[in-house]
Amino acid sequence: MGVDRRNFLKALGLTGVALGTGKQLGAAPAESVEDDEFYGILYDSTWCAGCQGCEIACAEANGLPEVPLEDVPEVGKIRKTDEHRRTVINAYETSQGEFFMKTQCMQCAQPACAAACLTKAMYKTKDGSVIWRENKCMGCRYCMISCPFDMPKFEYHSTNPKIEKCDMCFERVKEGKVPACVEACPAEALTFGNRRELIAEARRRIAEFPGMYHDVIYGEHEAGGTGWLYLSAVPFDELGLNTKLQKKSYPELTKGFLYSVPSVFVLAPALLLGIHSATKDKPAKEDDNE
Amino acid sequence: MSDTKVIDQERNGKSTWKFLADELKPKGKPFTWFNIISVPVITAGIVIIVLRFIHGLGYVSNIDQEVPWGLWKGFNVVTGVAFAGGAYVLTFIVYILNVQKFKSIVRVTVLNGFLAYVFYAGALVLDLGRPLKIINPIIGNSFGANSVLFLIAWHFLLYMIAQLIEFSPAIAEWLGAKRARKVLSSMTLAAVIMGITLSTLHQSGLGALFLMAKEKIHPLWYNEFIPILFLVSSVFAGLSMVIFEGSISKKVFADKISEKNKTGHKGIIHTFSQICAFAMFIYFFMHIIVFIHGKNWTYLNSRMGLWYLVEMIGFVLVPMVLFFISYRKVNITLAKVAAIVTMVGIVINRLNVSIIAFRWDAEVPYYPTWMEVVVTFTIIFVEVWVFRWVVNRMPVYNESPAWAKEHKH
Ligand code: SF4
Ligand code: SF4
Numbered sequence: 282m283g284v285d286r287r288n289f290l291k292a293l294g295l296t297g298v299a300l301g302t303g304k305q306l307g308a309a310p311a312e313s314v315e316d317d318e319f320y321g322i323l324y325d326s327t328w329c330a331g332c333q334g335c336e337i338a339c340a341e342a343n344g345l346p347e348v349p350l351e352d353v354p355e356v357g358k359i360r361k362t363d364e365h366r367r368t369v370i371n372a373y374e375t376s377q378g379e380f381f382m383k384t385q386c387m388q389c390a391q392p393a394c395a396a397a398c399l400t401k402a403m404y405k406t407k408d409g410s411v412i413w414r415e416n417k418c419m420g421c422r423y424c425m426i427s428c429p430f431d432m433p434k435f436e437y438h439s440t441n442p443k444i445e446k447c448d449m450c451f452e453r454v455k456e457g458k459v460p461a462c463v464e465a466c467p468a469e470a471l472t473f474g475n476r477r478e479l480i481a482e483a484r485r486r487i488a489e490f491p492g493m494y495h496d497v498i499y500g501e502h503e504a505g506g507t508g509w510l511y512l513s514a515v516p517f518d519e520l521g522l523n524t525k526l527q528k529k530s531y532p533e534l535t536k537g538f539l540y541s542v543p544s545v546f547v548l549a550p551a552l553l554l555g556i557h558s559a560t561k562d563k564p565a566k567e568d569d570n571e
Numbered sequence: 572m573s574d575t576k577v578i579d580q581e582r583n584g585k586s587t588w589k590f591l592a593d594e595l596k597p598k599g600k601p602f603t604w605f606n607i608i609s610v611p612v613i614t615a616g617i618v619i620i621v622l623r624f625i626h627g628l629g630y631v632s633n634i635d636q637e638v639p640w641g642l643w644k645g646f647n648v649v650t651g652v653a654f655a656g657g658a659y660v661l662t663f664i665v666y667i668l669n670v671q672k673f674k675s676i677v678r679v680t681v682l683n684g685f686l687a688y689v690f691y692a693g694a695l696v697l698d699l700g701r702p703l704k705i706i707n708p709i710i711g712n713s714f715g716a717n718s719v720l721f722l723i724a725w726h727f728l729l730y731m732i733a734q735l736i737e738f739s740p741a742i743a744e745w746l747g748a749k750r751a752r753k754v755l756s757s758m759t760l761a762a763v764i765m766g767i768t769l770s771t772l773h774q775s776g777l778g779a780l781f782l783m784a785k786e787k788i789h790p791l792w793y794n795e796f797i798p799i800l801f802l803v804s805s806v807f808a809g810l811s812m813v814i815f816e817g818s819i820s821k822k823v824f825a826d827k828i829s830e831k832n833k834t835g836h837k838g839i840i841h842t843f844s845q846i847c848a849f850a851m852f853i854y855f856f857m858h859i860i861v862f863i864h865g866k867n868w869t870y871l872n873s874r875m876g877l878w879y880l881v882e883m884i885g886f887v888l889v890p891m892v893l894f895f896i897s898y899r900k901v902n903i904t905l906a907k908v909a910a911i912v913t914m915v916g917i918v919i920n921r922l923n924v925s926i927i928a929f930r931w932d933a934e935v936p937y938y939p940t941w942m943e944v945v946v947t948f949t950i951i952f953v954e955v956w957v958f959r960w961v962v963n964r965m966p967v968y969n970e971s972p973a974w975a976k977e978h979k980h
Pocket of ligand 1: 389
């Protein structure tokens with residue numbers, strides 16, 4: 282294992298150039314990014330040290346309360362994101378020893394939250410961030426009902442509540458910076474970049490270090506593909522992730538219904554009018570009350 | 572008849588404003604059982620609603636990050652709209668199929684439907700975290716047209732207008748506006764066609780709301796057919812409500828309902844039993860197909876499984892058989908019993924999909940606070956108050972004034 286790690290470090294050094302491009306790509310103007318070519322973040326849980334650097338940086342970058350000192354990841358304790366924190370690290374005892382797992386909004390390729398939102402407050406940008414727009418949201422919480430990862434969080438104790446969730450540091454990315462957590466991670470467990478390239482990189486790691494990784498990239502197909510991609514040494518359910526999510530995107534589930542609406546609008550009135558005129562002149566056989 | 576003449580005469584001597592001012596005053600006895608119960612509840616409810624706006628939703632409600640919709644959405648909106656389904660079923664029978672027998676109860680059913688929508692849309696607004704922004708999906712600066720909720724919000728709005736048009740001749744008769752009545756009744760058919768179309772879509776739409784919550788709803792209740800199941804069940808939910816409401820009104824508003832309509836009511840219930848039994852049969856059958864298709868028997872041997880069986884057998888199969896028997900034996904009392912059992916079943920079903928089976932596995936299961944319950948009843952009671960106010964003034968149960976009968980639509 283130790284040797285593997287060292288080898289891996291070396292390999293990582295070699296690919297550092299390739300990975301670096303991810304960070305540089307941030308400067309590219311949004312318009313040039315194609316629809317399926319958006320940014321994502323690769324989280325390699327085998328590298329994560331559970332130091333909470335990302336949590337602290339996230340809170341700072343987004344003006345959220347500081348992470349309490351005593352609030353650390355522990356095996357057996359599930360910390361959850363909420364209206365005060367957009368990302369958390371949890372510790373899990375797995376078949377391969379103790380590992381950490383980071384959670385936050387997954388930045389789905391076809392987000393259920395955005396399809397649910399009736400004001401387009403939830404919105405997938407070309408960059409790949411799924412953002413929440415305060416001036417549009419009416420607080421109906423339908424996004425929370427629909428998100429398969431349960432990620433949008435609502436300020437229940439505010440008179441003008443906001444939805445809190447990770448937006449992959451949309452503003453920072455626009456300025457050409459990388460997301461705060463990626464910048465902060467001392468273990469380099471986080472890599473920001475073009476999603477397609479990140480998948481290639483993840484595959485490369487799995488192929489190069491077969492003993493080290495479970496042969497799945499979580500997020501490649503889950504919920505129709507997500508911007509966040511996870512690597513791990515063990516099956517992902519051991520790290521508290523839902524592995525039963527469908528591979529189709531979630532908005533797909535309401536498509537059939539929504540597509541039928543226009544035809545109902547055309548056909549139903551015609552049909553009703555037809556029946557009406559067919560029955561109009563029949564002699565009233567029932568007792569007429571008027 | 573004599574009643575309406577009196578109104579007409581009263582009207583003649585007064586200016587419109589005087590007439591309206593007089594009409595606004597309460598009529599009837601102040602100390603009825605309903606008043607004694609509803610007034611304290613409504614008062615408490617209003618206080619809670621104020622608190623909700625001062626301190627935020629979390630102050631009065633138990634909804635949380637995992638179960639973001641509680642009783643107000645699950646009961647007032649999702650369940651209430653199913654019960655309001657009577658209006659579209661009945662307008663279909665009377666105006667589209669031209670079955671005149673049911674004409675005497677169209678007005679009251681449409682009125683009920685209209686008020687239900689107004690108050691349930693109100694419940695929806697109460698539940699919004701940022702209610703002022705409701706303007707966004709309406710004025711069109713942010714159309715989330717791919718959203719099922721967007722569709723429902725618009726349909727609520729349009730359907731309320733359609734129902735108001737359907738009911739408006741009664742308002743015109745009350746005000747003695749002859750011209751307006753003529754114009755308004757000429758719009759009825761268009762409003763009815765519009766209303767039925769909108770209803771089929773949003774009744775099923777309320778089910779479609781939950782389609783994306785695939786893993787969050789217990790598999791015994793989640794399936795891709797929720798929209799159709801919601802639509803079919805809204806038929807017998809609505810008609811059961813009409814039966815129930817009719818039998819209460821017959822006592823409460825006895826002086827307003829003519830003898831002829833009172834006897835006619837039996838025939839109406841009889842036919843409704845048949846329609847309900849039939850619709851419930853389809854509904855039950857669809858559930859069985861979904862059940863077999865989903866290979867759901869593995870879930871039966873659990874607490875949720877048992878609860879599912881209670882719903883399916885106790886509150887679908889049993890009332891279906893009761894409706895059937897009441898139809899065959901012409902037993903009106905039995906039909907009323909069946910209607911009540913059906914209504915309980917609809918409440919259970921809608922709450923199951925929207926609340927009970929929703930995150931049934933959550934660490935902290937959702938239970939409404941007493942405050943949520945009080946507000947739920949406040950909404951219903953205020954609705955009944957308004958209903959009573961209208962019925963006491965406008966020709967809903969009692970006959971239209973003589974002048975209005977000359978031009979029938
Ligand atoms: S994880 Fe949830 S909140 Fe984030 S993009 Fe996907 S659906 Fe939206
Ligand atoms: S709560 Fe806001 S962001 Fe979420 S669906 Fe409703 S309007 Fe959209």
